[in-house]
Amino acid sequence: MASQDLNAVMPAPAHPMANPGYGKRSAPDRQPSRPGGFDHLPPRERYIAAFIDRLPDGAAMDAKTLAKALPLYGQQAVRTALNELSRAGHLRRVRRRVESTATGDGGENVTRWVFRTYWSRTARDSEWWARLLDGDVPTEVTDGTSVAADQAAPATDAGDTAVQTKEEQQADQADPPRSPTEHPRPSAAYETLARLGRTEPRLALSAADCAALEDLAAAWLARGTTPAGLMQSLVAGLPEQVYSPRALVHRRLRDKMPPELPAPEEHPAPRARLIMECTECRVPGRPEALPGGLCRACRGGTTAEAPPQALPPTAVHVRAAQVREAIRMPLRA
Template identity: 50%
Template sequence: MAIQHPSPALRAPASSRPYPMAHPGYGKRSAPDQQPRSGHDFMLLPLRERSIAGFIDHLPDGAAMDVKGLARQLPLYGQQAVGSALKALSVAGHLRRVRCLVSGAGGQVRWVFRTFWSRTARDNEWWAHLVGAEREQSAIAGPVGVEPSVVEPSAVEPVVVRPVTPVVPRQRAQEPAPPASDGRSPAYAALARLGRVDARLALSAADCAVLEPLAAEWFARGVDADYLVRALAAGLPAQVDSPVGFVRRRLTDKIPPHPPAVPQPPAAGAPVRLVMMECTKCGAPGRAEALPDGLCRPCRLPGDEEPLADLPAERDVRTYVAGLRDLLKAP
């Protein structure tokens, strides 16, 4: 008697032609740390999902993963069945769709759409960690994951965005100003100018030498001599009994804050990385925490959607149409 050997991971018949590949940087991406293939893969899935999962698992990295492309290679299932199966595989922890914003030569920026696949079922925390690792991955030259070879494109076309030029706010130079011609520091020279701006702030040479370190701290925070003099001489009282004490107090109390750090623009040719997960069914982008099982709330809980307004019954429609006819007959 013949002995049957069931295989839980069913596979669709292999196509006679090579499976279409996605654009470079798109398509299937195998997740790390997967278990070796075995006859028990996808055993807990229904027959349709088990068959499609086995087919996807044997696809090479970079293969097209759009619904239309998969349906063309799976003659037993249409696009709607494939879409439903991908949603079920996402809930089961085998699949996540991710979009990544990358930039290449010439400053062009585009979205790259990838489908991460794991033969081993993973939970939401594991997938969130994977997306975070992709986001924090060190930058490399050129668009991420783009090979130089040209392959057959998939049905998903890249979205090309206008080149983005980083806008860097202007900031005062933080380098110390050059010393004065007489060998004095800019801080000392600015303090010596106070008496010429307003006689109430006249300082001696010894006073300027004592206050020089406090004034130098202002220059270290990005201000110049004109700013320092205006700040110290503004709003003076009618009489200043001790110019050195008054200026010391203002140097301490009115010292400007440290300038904020300005993010450096990316070097020429360096990629701009922005990675986020998207809903497996509708493609809505979002954070991994907001897309448990890889699905947004409307796709995950259809019953929680806002109910549509009640449609009129058939008899109400007939009554309404009859009323319209009566109005047309009226003189």
């Protein structure tokens, strides 16, 4: 019996995942991972960036959780490193408004915010991150150039056309010829007319009758009528004796044709609202107000107003005289 190695190193616990909808979110990035991809960063930021890059989407990205997984640095060091990675263009914090399908006590829709940290293996400038929030992000191609996402389809030259034509010819030759006994499945309008005689024997139609009336029946279905509704309209209120089923069905299809439904108005799908946050203090703001992912205060500036300028000595004497006069007035009264 083999003895168990009690000195074996236990595997490290997996990095905790954030709640669904939160945590790390990989930004569109076509460049693969490669050694030395973060050599442009200082040692601490390089170490933390390599660790974050290996995390899966949805992993917790707060400084406390990262510090527990990184024994070399504490929470404050991790928080400072995240700010530096934001300045370098590798990450941005955003919040997104989500309309929940669940309803509150009063029956109204519940709106909640989810918080994500977008991570890019490639350093991006503030303009690129702003375009990401607007949904207009360029896609990287193999030669390093950048094209718009909706224009990424390559043009086809004559050589490609020739190759495609040859492949199509080979595919056509590989397909066995269809047997003369095989027929395509009839349309829903044709099937409805063919079943009409089974529902009402007085309206039994031949194959030629169904083919001649197929277009009219198809117009009914195109205007929103179901096959069951079409059949009900044709068999309702029949006379006791039907001498020409085809003529009767043709007249009913023509005279009882339902009106055309107006085309539904196309409403663009509401875009998910993304708001960028300061990487340090989490204050929300527009991308142009958060260059490098940091607000003015966290970048080392100040948001306080400039102190008022000192009054000249003559104005100070005038103000003092006015105050003394106001104090003496009650005493004189």
